[in-house]
Each structure stands twice: as structure tokens, then as C-alpha cells.
Amino acid sequence: MAAGVAAWLPFARAAAIGWMPVAGAPMPVPPPGKHRRQEGLIMLNVSGTKFQTWRDTLERYPDTLLGSTERDFFFHEETNEYFFDRDPDIFRHILNFYRTGKLHYPRQECISAYDEELAFFGIIPEIIGDCCYEEYKDRRRENQERIQDDEDMDQTNDLVAADLSFRETMWRAFENPHTSTMALVFYYVTGFFIAVSVLANVVETVPCGPGPNRVKEVSCGDRYALAFFCLDTACVMIFTVEYLLRLLAAPSRYKFVKSVMSIIDVVAIMPYYIGLVMTDNEDVSGAFVTLRVFRVFRIFKFSRHSAGLRILGYTLKSCASELGFLLFSLTMAIIIFATVMFYAEKGSSASKFTSIPAAFWYTIVTMTTLGYGDMVPKTIMGKIFGSVCSLSGVLVIALPVPVIVSNFSRIYHQSQRAEKRRAQKKTRLARIHAVKSGGANAYLQYKQSRLLIDLDEEASKEAGQALVCKANPGFEVHHHHLLHCLEKTTNHEFVDEKTYEASYRDVTLVNQVSHSSSTSSTSSPHGLSSCCSRRKRKTFNVPNSNMSVGLQGSIQELSTIQIRDRPFTNSRSSRSSLNAKFEETVPLNCDQSYITAAVISMPTPPGTTPEGDDSTSSTNYSQANIVRVSAL
Amino acid sequence: MLSAIWETEGLQTVGIVVLVFASIKLLHLLGLISFSEDSVEDELELSAVRHRPEGLEQLEAQTRFSRKELQILYRGFKNECPSGVVNEETFKDIYSQFFPQGDASTYAHFLFNAFDTDHNGSVSFEDFVMGLSILLRGTIQEKLNWAFNLYDINKDGYITKEEMLDIMKAIYDMMGKCTYPVLKEETPRQHVEVFFQKMDKNKDGVVTIDEFIDCCQNDENIMRSMHLFENVL
Numbered sequence: 001m002a003a004g005v006a007a008w009l010p011f012a013r014a015a016a017i018g019w020m021p022v023a024g025a026p027m028p029v030p031p032p033g034k035h036r037r038q039e040g041l042i043m044l045n046v047s048g049t050k051f052q053t054w055r056d057t058l059e060r061y062p063d064t065l066l067g068s069t070e071r072d073f074f075f076h077e078e079t080n081e082y083f084f085d086r087d088p089d090i091f092r093h094i095l096n097f098y099r100t101g102k103l104h105y106p107r108q109e110c111i112s113a114y115d116e117e118l119a120f121f122g123i124i125p126e127i128i129g130d131c132c133y134e135e136y137k138d139r140r141r142e143n144q145e146r147i148q149d150d151e152d153m154d155q156t157n158d159l160v161a162a163d164l165s166f167r168e169t170m171w172r173a174f175e176n177p178h179t180s181t182m183a184l185v186f187y188y189v190t191g192f193f194i195a196v197s198v199l200a201n202v203v204e205t206v207p208c209g210p211g212p213n214r215v216k217e218v219s220c221g222d223r224y225a226l227a228f229f230c231l232d233t234a235c236v237m238i239f240t241v242e243y244l245l246r247l248l249a250a251p252s253r254y255k256f257v258k259s260v261m262s263i264i265d266v267v268a269i270m271p272y273y274i275g276l277v278m279t280d281n282e283d284v285s286g287a288f289v290t291l292r293v294f295r296v297f298r299i300f301k302f303s304r305h306s307a308g309l310r311i312l313g314y315t316l317k318s319c320a321s322e323l324g325f326l327l328f329s330l331t332m333a334i335i336i337f338a339t340v341m342f343y344a345e346k347g348s349s350a351s352k353f354t355s356i357p358a359a360f361w362y363t364i365v366t367m368t369t370l371g372y373g374d375m376v377p378k379t380i381m382g383k384i385f386g387s388v389c390s391l392s393g394v395l396v397i398a399l400p401v402p403v404i405v406s407n408f409s410r411i412y413h414q415s416q417r418a419e420k421r422r423a424q425k426k427t428r429l430a431r432i433h434a435v436k437s438g439g440a441n442a443y444l445q446y447k448q449s450r451l452l453i454d455l456d457e458e459a460s461k462e463a464g465q466a467l468v469c470k471a472n473p474g475f476e477v478h479h480h481h482l483l484h485c486l487e488k489t490t491n492h493e494f495v496d497e498k499t500y501e502a503s504y505r506d507v508t509l510v511n512q513v514s515h516s517s518s519t520s521s522t523s524s525p526h527g528l529s530s531c532c533s534r535r536k537r538k539t540f541n542v543p544n545s546n547m548s549v550g551l552q553g554s555i556q557e558l559s560t561i562q563i564r565d566r567p568f569t570n571s572r573s574s575r576s577s578l579n580a581k582f583e584e585t586v587p588l589n590c591d592q593s594y595i596t597a598a599v600i601s602m603p604t605p606p607g608t609t610p611e612g613d614d615s616t617s618s619t620n621y622s623q624a625n626i627v628r629v630s631a632l
Numbered sequence: 633m634l635s636a637i638w639e640t641e642g643l644q645t646v647g648i649v650v651l652v653f654a655s656i657k658l659l660h661l662l663g664l665i666s667f668s669e670d671s672v673e674d675e676l677e678l679s680a681v682r683h684r685p686e687g688l689e690q691l692e693a694q695t696r697f698s699r700k701e702l703q704i705l706y707r708g709f710k711n712e713c714p715s716g717v718v719n720e721e722t723f724k725d726i727y728s729q730f731f732p733q734g735d736a737s738t739y740a741h742f743l744f745n746a747f748d749t750d751h752n753g754s755v756s757f758e759d760f761v762m763g764l765s766i767l768l769r770g771t772i773q774e775k776l777n778w779a780f781n782l783y784d785i786n787k788d789g790y791i792t793k794e795e796m797l798d799i800m801k802a803i804y805d806m807m808g809k810c811t812y813p814v815l816k817e818e819t820p821r822q823h824v825e826v827f828f829q830k831m832d833k834n835k836d837g838v839v840t841i842d843e844f845i846d847c848c849q850n851d852e853n854i855m856r857s858m859h860l861f862e863n864v865l
């Protein structure tokens with residue numbers, strides 16, 4: 001029931017009095033007249049823009065946010081209004097929906113923003129009025145396609161090389177030549193040979209001057225038959241090998257065999273083999289000659305190399321109905337005009353219009369405005385009809401063409417956009433990554449600074465000041481605390497990506513080196529020992545450990561490595577397994593040179609002092625190893 | 633020989649006639665010439681009928697609604713009919729929305745005639761509000777009067793069996809097909825018989841206003857039901 005009609009319910013109920021006198025049975029009791037809800041204005045404040053409406057207006061649709069008690073959650077007592085922190089421009093349309101019962105879609109709004117607002121206010125998009133529904137659906141479809149595109153792109157690019165089997169690698173190499181140099185080489189080689197083969201086909205037929213023993217001119221193909229045959233053989237060899245390789249690598253061979261490109265491949269190489277088989281047979285040589293025509297299909301193999309060709313093919317496929325209509329209307333017009341012309345020209349002597357089919361040729365040539373002039377009408381009527389024919393031909397052909405063109409343009413731009421997005425994606429991701437890792441570092445920074453503040457005012461003072469000042473108050477602090485809690489819960493710690501990768505490589509490398517694990521760990525903790533090592537571990541800094549002040553500011557700088565082993569205590573085992581890996585690693589000698597990746601060093605609290613060691617054993621996680629690995 | 637000449641002549645004549653007609657049609661299509669005057673009439677439809685109701689004070693005086701109630705009523709009225717008047721089509725439309733299962737158009741037609749007291753084919757806000765005032769705030773006498781007016785289709789002061797049958801059928805139409813027990817053809821007719829038995833005191837085949845009011849006032853059920861919708865607004 002439309003919203004506005006609800007306002008007429010009192011009228012309908014009143015009109016029911018008309019039934020009373022004829023009613024046979026007593027009427028049911030009316031529902032208790034509910035206490036008349038305050039007929040009042042509701043103030044809606046949407047991000048500062050104030051909207052006002054009657055309470056009843058909103059309550060027309062009780063299954064939406066504004067119409068139900070859900071809006072009470074947004075009631076703001078101080079100002080006695082309902083506050084929504086949403087987009088006021090889109091809210092305008094939503095409120096109009098309540099008022100008029102029709103939901104409109106503004107064309108200038110982004111489709112996803114609009115969808116979000118609708119979802120927030122509990123309105124289903126199907127209610128959108130007919131005037132705007134088509135536009136809405138179109139935009140939505142476009143958006144879906146774009147998202148689908150992106151996902152497909154992601155899927156193809158995210159596959160890590162190591163995960164694929166040989167077959168899959170080969171298939172990927174065929175489909176995306178830019179993935180590896182081998183694929184690129186293969187791509188260009190096949191392209192070259194396609195060009196060579198097509199060129200040879202063309203040159204074959206050029207007259208080359210008189211043959212060795214003859215007077216008549218022969219084509220180059222006959223003159224240098226052997227050379228052309230060898231060239232042809234070579235090309236077909238390459239094409240065959242390529243086809244077989246593709247067939248081998250295809251994930252679904254059946255689907256591959258059915259695909260258009262594979263059919264083109266087969267058609268391109270079949271004539272050669274058939275020719276090999278049926279030589280020396282005069283009867284079929286005619287058919288053989290026909291088969292050679294199919295060699296020209298090799299040119300279609302270029303569509304693998306050119307995106308534009310593919311787009312063209314796709315456009316034609318998608319415009320099939322328009323093309324069909326064009327053909328149909330042309331056929332109709334041709335038949336009509338050919339008939340008319342034939343009967344008009346029947347009277348004139350020596351007329352070329354011998355039959356209606358013969359007149360077809362004239363009609364086609366005239367309608368497409370070619371006008372060869374081999375058939376012309378001679379009578380006046382013929383000329384009149386002929387001119388009408390040519391005028392209408394222009395119209396009939398001009399009509400479906402813009403549709404095809406616009407289709408092509410749309411698809412072409414779509415592919416352009418996809419290309420651009422792919423190209424921009426790398427830089428975008430890199431930038432986002434940089435910002436995110438900046439955030440992660442902020443967290444670690446926070447960690448250090450929190451501990452400093454908590455447990456050692458003294459040590460933190462000089463050095464920690466710089467760090468503390470950087471820490472963002474309020475939201476960030478709570479966020480960091482939350483991450484901290486998570487770390488505690490899982491007994492794992494957050495590390496940078498690079499350090500993680502480095503450590504990953506470390507473990508594999510270090511495991512090969514045998515060493516005694518316990519010796520160094522059980523010994524008293526070293527002081528500041530600079531040592532070349534690739535052990536990295538991020539742990540909490542022992543509050544009483546102080547590093548040299550000079551290391552403070554260099555969060556991201558490469559610095560000398562500092563290893564601090566804590567005594568091998570039980571608390572150690574409570575550390576995360578990540579750290580546990582490194583238990584075996586010993587500080588390796590500086591003599592050994594390791595190529596390490598540049599690692600972002602963790603912010604470290606102010607330096608460590610030996611006397612801190614005693615207290616390390618006391619607190620559980622006061623033991624910390626600070627390892628800063630740097631690229632040397 | 634002659635026939636050949638005639639053939640070409642004939643073809644040429646036909647061709648010329650066809651060409652002339654085609655060119656006239658083309659010119660007409662292009663809008664350069666027009667044959668009939670229909671195009672003028674389309675302009676008139678654009679000017680819609682608008683109606684503004686009398687002032688709020690006047691309506692307050694004439695009806696038994698308070699200012700606030702009139703405001704509420706008018707807002708609902710104007711929302712559905714921005715032009716200020718309801719024509720029969722819209723009226724039927726609106727009323728049908730309350731009875732989706734059946735066909736309420738016939739009854740809505742009778743209702744429309746009952747509301748359209750000045751019989752000008754459209755119900756303005758005044759008509760609407762007057763009718764509602766009677767129905768919701770009127771005395772029993774007035775309500776019964778109104779009901780009689782509704783049943784008396786030709787407004788001649790008598791309800792005949794045919795009129796009653798029409799009304800009854802219209803009411804039963806609103807029920808639609810899916811009822812329990814299943815609606816039979818003769819149900820409205822039987823109902824009309826029952827009604828006439830009750831109402832028609834002097835058995836002259838028609839019900840006058842006095843018979844009607846008398847009879848209804850003596851019927852407890854009807855009296856009770858008259859008060860049913862008093863708190864609607």
C-alpha cells in the first residue's frame with residue numbers, strides 16, 4: 001500500500017459505516033484507540049544539515065531505520081534531535097522517499113556510496129522508481145563488471161611463481177607473455193613467423209618475370225617453388241609445435257580445442273598437411289588449390305598478439321543483433337528495388353536488367369553508393385526509381401552503424417581503463433603499503449615508548465622524549481594498546497614484513513650452520529655487543545636496558561646490530577615460537593659476512609646496562625632481546 | 633506491339649501516382665503540412681484543474697473537526713491528490729488499495745457519488761471533509777441519513793430492490809474470490825431479501841427514509857456499530 005494512501009485510512013474506515021445497516025452480524029470490536037501519538041515534527045540532523053518532517057511521514061515505512069524504533073539509537077538528548085553521521089546529499093533522496101513514496105537515483109552520485117546509504121537506512125534498492133531504475137541498474141552492472149575485472153586481474157597476477165606446476169607455468173607463459181622472458185621471446189618469434197608466412201603467401205602470386213625455359217610470365221611461387229615450399233614448411237613446423245604445446249599446457253583441453261583461436265590454428269596448418277598427403281592426384285588438385293585459400297587464415301593468428309583485433313572481434317560478436325538487422329533490412333530493400341527496377345527497365349531494349357537476380361547486383365551497388373556503372377537504367381522510370389534507391393540506401397546503411405560504433409567505443413574504453421588500472425595498481429599498492437608500514441612502525445614505536453613511560457621514567461627521559469612526542473594521543477594510543485593485548489593473547493608479536501622475510505631466509509640459512517645454542521644464551525647477558533648477525537627479533541625492550549642514545553632517532557636507519565641475550569630462563573620458553581626459532585642461533589662471528597637484506601631496525605628503547613640483568617629475571621617479560629639487524 | 637506501349641504507359645502512370653502520394657506523406661511526416669486539426673486539442677490538456685479549499689476557519693465552522701484534525705486531513709488529501717480535487721478514477725484507485733483481494737471499484741463508484749454532493753464529477757476537499765464530518769462526528773440520525781443516501785443510487789428518496797442489489801453486489805465484490813465459505817451467485821440476492829424483509833415495513837417493495845431510520849434505530853447491532861469508528865481520527 002502506498003504511503004500516502006495510509007493517510008486515507010480514516011476515510012476508508014469512516015466509509016465503512018455504509019455497510020452497517022446491511023450487516024447481518026454484529027461488528028467486531030475496534031482495536032483500542034491507541035493514545036494519539038504526538039503529532040509532531042521530527043528534527044533530523046544529518047552531518048549538520050537539518051531536515052524536518054512529520055513523525056507520521058517517517059512511520060509510513062515501519063521496516064526501515066527511520067520508521068522503526070531503530071532511530072532511537074540515534075537520538076541526541078542535548079539537542080533533542082536525531083543525529084546521523086551520514087551524507088546529507090544522499091539523505092535528501094531518502095527523505096523524499098518517505099514523503100512521496102518514490103525513491104529516485106541521482107545520476108551524479110557514486111553507485112556504491114548510494115548503495116551504502118540505502119543499506120544503512122534499511123531501504124531496498126528495488127523500490128527505486130521506474131524513472132530512475134534503469135539508470136541505477138546500468139550503473140550497478142558497470143560497477144560489478146569493474147570489480148569482476150579487478151578480481152580476475154588479481155587472480156592472474158597473484159599466483160606466486162613457485163606454486164605452479166610446470167604445465168601451469170607454461171600455460172601462463174602462453175597467455176601472458178610479459179610474465180617471463182622466455183614467453184616474450186616465444187611471443188615475438190611466433191609473431192614474426194606469422195608475418196613471414198602471410199607475406200610469403202602474398203608474394204607467391206606476384207608475377208616474377210618469364211620462367212627459365214618459357215616465354216610466358218609465371219608467378220614467383222612457381223619460379224622459386226622450392227624456396228617457398230621450404231619457407232612454408234618451416235612456418236607450419238613452428239605453428240604445429242606451438243599448437244601442440246598449447247594443447248599440452250591447457251588446463252582444460254576440451255575447452256581449448258573448442259575455442260576460436262585453436263580452430264584458427266588448426267585451419268591455418270591443415271592445408272599444408274592435406275597438401276602433403278594428396279599430391280600428384282590431378283582430380284583433387286582443384287580442391288587442393290582451394291585449400292590453399294585457407295592459408296590466409298593465418299593472419300587471424302595475429303589476434304593473439306593484438307588486443308585491438310580482439311576487441312574488434314568481440315564488438316562484432318556483441319553487435320550481432322544490429323548486424324543481423326542491417327542485413328535483414330538491406331535484403332528487404334534490395335529485393336524491393338530490384339523488382340521495381342526490373343519491371344521498369346523491361347521495356348527498354350538491350351537492357352542489362354535481364355532478370356530480377358541480375359538487378360540485385362545493380363541494387364546493391366547503388367544502395368551502397370558504389371555505382372560501378374556496369375548496369376545503368378535507361379528509361380525515365382528506371383532513373384527515377386534508381387535515384388530513390390540510392391537515397392534510401394544511404395539511410396538504411398547509416399542507421400545501424402552508430403550502434404555498432406558506440407558498442408565498439410564502449411568496449412574499447414573499457415579495456416583501456418582496465419589497462420590503466422593495472423598499470424596504476426602497482427604504484428598505488430606501493431604507496432598504500434608505505435603508509436601502512438608507517439603505521440606499523442608507529443605501533444612498535446608506541447610499544448617501546450609505553451614501556452618506557454611505565455617502568456622506567458629515568459631511562460626514558462632523555463631518549464624516550466623524542467619517541468614519546470611522536471606518539472599520537474587518544475585514538476592511536478588505544479589502538480596500540482589493543483594490538484598489544486592481541487600480542488599478549490597469542491604470544492606472538494608484530495614484526496615488519498621485511499624483517500619477517502629476512503628472518504624467514506635467516507632460519508633456513510642459519511639452520512645449516514651448526515652451532516651451539518646454549519652457550520651464549522646461558523652466559524651472562526652481553527652488554528652492548530655489536531656483532532654481525534642476522535638474527536632479528538623484536539621483543540619488548542627491557543626497561544632497564546639502555547642502548548646508546550645515538551641509536552634512538554634512527555628508527556628506520558640501518559645501524560649496527562645489537563644483540564642482547566637474556567639468560568636462558570623459563571620465561572624464554574613463553575616467548576613466541578617465532579623467537580623460539582632463534583634460540584639456536586648464536587651471535588655469529590663478525591668474520592662471517594652475511595648478505596642481509598636491508599632491514600628496518602626497530603625502535604629501541606634507550607640503552608641497556610649490565611646491571612639491568614639482575615632485574616631481568618624478576619619480571620616475566622622484562623627480558624627482552626633487542627636485536628637490530630642492519631644491512632652491512 | 634500496342635500492348636507493350638500500354639504496359640510501359642501504365643507502369644509510368646502507376647509510378648507517378650505512387651511517387652506523388654509518397655512525397656505528400658513524407659512532407660506530412662516532416663511536419664511541413666498538416667491535415668487535421670487534432671494537434672490543437674493536445675494543448676488544452678496541459679492546463680490541469682486546480683482547486684483551493686476554503687479557509688481553515690470556514691471549514692472549522694462547517695464541520696465538527698478541530699483545526700489540527702483538519703490540518704492532518706488536508707495534508708493527507710493533498711499528498712495523494714496534489715491538484716486539490718479527486719476525480720472518480722483516482723478515488724477508485726485509492727479505495728482499491730485498501731482491498732487488494734477484491735474489486736472495490738463498484739463500491740467506490742457509489743461512495744464517490746455519495747461524497748460528491750454537488751454532483752460535479754469531482755470531490756473537492758470540502759466535500760471530502762463534510763462527508764467525513766458526518767460519518768465520524770455526526771449524530772446517529774445524520775449517519776443513517778448518509779447511509780440511506782448511499783444506497784439510494786438515483787437519489788429519488790426510495791431504495792428499490794435493484795438498487796440494493798447493486799450495492800450488495802458491490803460490497804460482495806470487494807471480498808474477491810477467495811472467501812470461506814465460497815461465494816455463491818445468489819448470496820447477494822438472499823442478503824437483499826433479508827434486508828428488505830427487515831426494513832420494508834409496509835411491504836411495498838421500496839424502503840423509504842423513515843422506514844429505514846426507524847428500523848435501524850430499533851436494531852441494537854446497527855446502533856452499536858454506528859459508534860464503531862468514532863475515534864478514527
